[in-house]
Amino acid sequence: MAADSSSRNSKRVTITDVARHAGVSTAAVSKVMRNAYGVSPAMQERVRTAMTELGYRPHAAARGMRGRTYTIGVLLDNLRNAFFADVLDGIHEELEDSEYTVLIGAAGFGADEQARTIRSMVDRQMDGLVLIAPGTPRAEVLSTAEVTPTVVIGHHDVSEVHDSVVDADDVGAGLVVDHLVSLGHRDIALVSAAGSRTARWQRTPEIALADGYLRAMERHGLAGHARVHHAAYSDEGGHAAGLALLSGGRRPTAILTGADVAALGIYRAADELGMSIPDDVSLVGYNNTAIASLAPVQLTSVDQAGRTMGATAARMLIERVEGRRDRSMRTTMTPRLVVRRSTGAPGVP
Amino acid sequence: MAADSSSRNSKRVTITDVARHAGVSTAAVSKVMRNAYGVSPAMQERVRTAMTELGYRPHAAARGMRGRTYTIGVLLDNLRNAFFADVLDGIHEELEDSEYTVLIGAAGFGADEQARTIRSMVDRQMDGLVLIAPGTPRAEVLSTAEVTPTVVIGHHDVSEVHDSVVDADDVGAGLVVDHLVSLGHRDIALVSAAGSRTARWQRTPEIALADGYLRAMERHGLAGHARVHHAAYSDEGGHAAGLALLSGGRRPTAILTGADVAALGIYRAADELGMSIPDDVSLVGYNNTAIASLAPVQLTSVDQAGRTMGATAARMLIERVEGRRDRSMRTTMTPRLVVRRSTGAPGVP
DNA sequence: GTTCGGATGGAGAACGTTCTACACGCCCCT
DNA sequence: AGGGGCGTGTAGAACGTTCTCCATCCGAAC
Missing domain, CATH: 1.10.260.40 (lambda repressor-like DNA-binding domains)
Incomplete structure (x- = not known):
């Protein structure tokens, strides 16, 4: 028994x-x-x-056959980017008193795997989807959005079929460059993810970031010093980029990255090369995740208010799910610079 | 149109x-x-x-009405504990060539919210569940497991109705104590989560950890020096514990924690108190998450092979889902100490 | 005292699968 | 020649909801 x-x-x-x-x-x-x-x-x-x-x-499955399943799906590429945890917190916060359940699909970085995950969320009749910076082709997202209400976080491309929540990444990059220039830096490099052009997104966060960076450098008359290096947003990606930039010939005095986790990879590379932060090189992350504020880290970073972005996305999504709005919309957040100990005046060469 | x-x-x-x-x-x-x-x-x-x-x-919902949904649910309390990311990687790895989809419920630390999440996974007719150190009452988990195949990760309690994957936390604590004693420490404190007794789990990871710690201290003739402090496994929790321990009277020369993230909170507290790691106090984390190995952190930690635990859990779960096994089983992993820069000989007082 | 109309409750057909039963045809064995 | 078995395919009833009518009731207006 x-x-x-x-x-x-x-x-x-x-x-x-x-x-x-x-x-x-x-x-x-x-x-x-x-x-x-x-x-x-x-x-x-x-x-x-x-x-x-x-x-x-x-019985949710039975409900799904005719009506709603009261399930919201969230797609993200990996669990290690703490920014996503902030976004998730916002989503949960917004939905905790509702009858919706949030389920997360962690799909990895591959476009195919992400597409598979999105499809299985649709097949499970989820009522709405939040896609965080999806790496799948834009067309795939658009056709999904035609079937299921969808909010895209990160990509700046607007669309009639889905809603968007973005951060003004170009402004964020500008804030960083201004800060670094005011400290006396001129050789400022940007490390960002390779915006996947093939996926047909016109303005991924990376592209917006690079734009803002280049415009800011120009504004300060430093266009000639601008340098963009591509790397995956992971510890390894940052490490490789750090080694390349810091052991090369014309070495930057400051590096701006598109993700905190990548900045820490650069930190490790600097460490291995016997350079110290911020004395030999200044380092700036992005997203102001929890690791940036950790005592031994103290990374200067750009805050995107991930929690607010998540809450906003959830609210917009539910409006759509419940049919209270039928026009697409986009919300833009303003980033804020958080200065910590990883940036300082450039050392005398 | x-x-x-x-x-x-x-x-x-x-x-x-x-x-x-x-x-x-x-x-x-x-x-x-x-x-x-x-x-x-x-x-x-x-x-x-x-x-x-x-x-x-x-159409997954329709399939769910009669047969399988080909969906595996994973419950975890929060996304910020990087150990869970390791476990998830293992689960995905094991399942990526199958037709199962993994969906994650991030329920927060509250027992009620976790219970709600578990229930909604069951209501969605998921084929199997992986519960990572659930904080819900044991009875709740048992009744769930009677309806849906379930693997519990973390809790050492065995059961006839669900499978288990655990780490020998007591052994891990022993490794740490041995290491610290060999460096010359005697005042070694343990910071761990308060094992929720009310939930009726007899051997949560915290309890096993404390057991191992106490036995190891005894073995070294240091039973009198043993001290256990409870704190949440978060940055804040560690911070509070750190302040309490390090500003108190009989100050430990080494602190062992049950989670890396809490160790970093202690790091912050030490920092604020003007103490440095490892000169003034040695610090050891648990789980050997990615943050432990970050360049500026270099935290000595205990590796639990989260990836392997995840893969094992997934394999065991699928066996059950597909009816290839009907007896419950438990797999135990052996932990390994990873020494980094956060531990050293105690300073002369 | 009819008629109308709004408010409330119910019957029964979907919804897209799986699964149990069974029918059919074929081959092999007595 | 008759039967038994196996291998293959189909009919049709579930499964637990939602949703579209439709029936009934009650009060108000004529």
Whole structure:
């Protein structure tokens, strides 16, 4: 009896049980659940007590066959970028008092794997999707958005079919360059992800960042000193970029990166080369994730208010899911520079 | 026509469409999909080409009504503990060539919220669940496991209804104490999470850790010096614990924590108190997450092989889901100490 | 006292699968 | 020739909801 694995089929309480127990029709119970129109207070009461008495929980898969599943899917590429945790916090915060459940698909960096994950979320009849800087081709996202309400976080491309939440990455890059220039730096390099051109996104966060960086350098008359190096947003990516930049000939005195985690890879490279931060080279991250503020790290970074972005995305998504809005929209956040100990005046060469 | 939101109802390709297109019954198509018994190679061929020609994708919710959903749910408390990312990597690795999709529920630390998340995974008819150190009452987990195959990671309690994957945390604590004693430390404190007794788990990872710590201290004749301080496994939790321990009277010369992230909070506290690591106090983390190896951090830590734990859990789970095993089992991993720069000989007082 | 109309509840058909039963044809064995 | 078995395919009933009608009731207006 104890570990009876056939008890897997022990009956669930269904809507029919509730209906019978309350002495009403299943249709009535369904109406109460969805608090649809045409239910008397007495009926409400009766059904609700029946539901709690039986411990009824609706069968999400069955609901998905006709109506909603009350599930929101979030796509992200990897769990190690703490910025995503901030965004997720915002999403949860916004949705915690609703009846929606948030499920996360961590798809990795590959476009194919991400596409597969998106598709399986659609196939599971999720009511809405939040895609954080998807690496899949734009067309794929657009066709998804036509079927399921979708909010894209990160990419600046606007679309009629999905909503967007972005950070003014170009402004953020400008803030950093201004800060570094005011400290006396001139040789400022940017390390960012290679914006996947093939995916047909016109303005990924990386592209916006590079734009802002180049314009700021120009503004300070430093266009000739500008240098962009591509690297994956991971510790390894940053490490490789750091080695390349810091052991090369014309060595930058300051490096700006598109992600904190990559900045830490550069930190490691500098360490290996016997250089110290910020004495030999200044370092700036992006996203102001929790690691940036850690005591031994103290990384100057750009805050994107990930939590707010997540909450906003969730709110916009629910509006769409519940049909309260049918026009697409985009929200733009303003970044803020957080200065810590990883930046300082350039050392005398 | 462009952003026609009513095209949301544009017909999906269903099994019926495939059947008609291939000139067979829907039952036959279903069999092919599940590669069930009783299908000729010719039928296979015919149906498969029909499926690709139409671009058919099975409707997961509908499948969930009768059979599998091919979905595995993973519960974790927060996304910021990088150890979970390792576990997830292992799970994905094991499942990437299968047709299962992994969906993550990030439920936060609250027992209620975790319970809600577990329930919604069950309600979504997920085929199997991986629960990483759940904070919900044990009874809740047991009743879930009776309905859905479940693997619990972390808790040492064995059960007939679910499988387990654990790390020998007591051994890990012993390794750390040995290491610290060999460096000359005697006042070694442990900072761990408060094992939630109310939840009725007999051996949470925290309890096992504390056990191992106390036994090791005894073994070295240092039972009198043992001290356990409780704190949440977060930066803030570690910070508070660090302040309490390091500004108190009998100050430890070394601190062992149950999570890297908490160790970094202690780091911050030490920093604020003007103490340096490892000169004034040695610090050891747990899990050997990516942050431990970061250049500016270099935290001595205990490696739990999270990736392997995840892969093992996934393999065990699928065995259960597919009915290839009906007895519960437990896998135990052996931890390994990774010495970095955060530990050293105690300073002369 | 009819008729109308709004408010409420219910019947029953979807929804897209899986799964149980069974039918059919074929071969092999008595 | 008759039967038994196996291999292959199909019919049709679930599964637990939602949703579209439709029926009924009750009060108000004529």
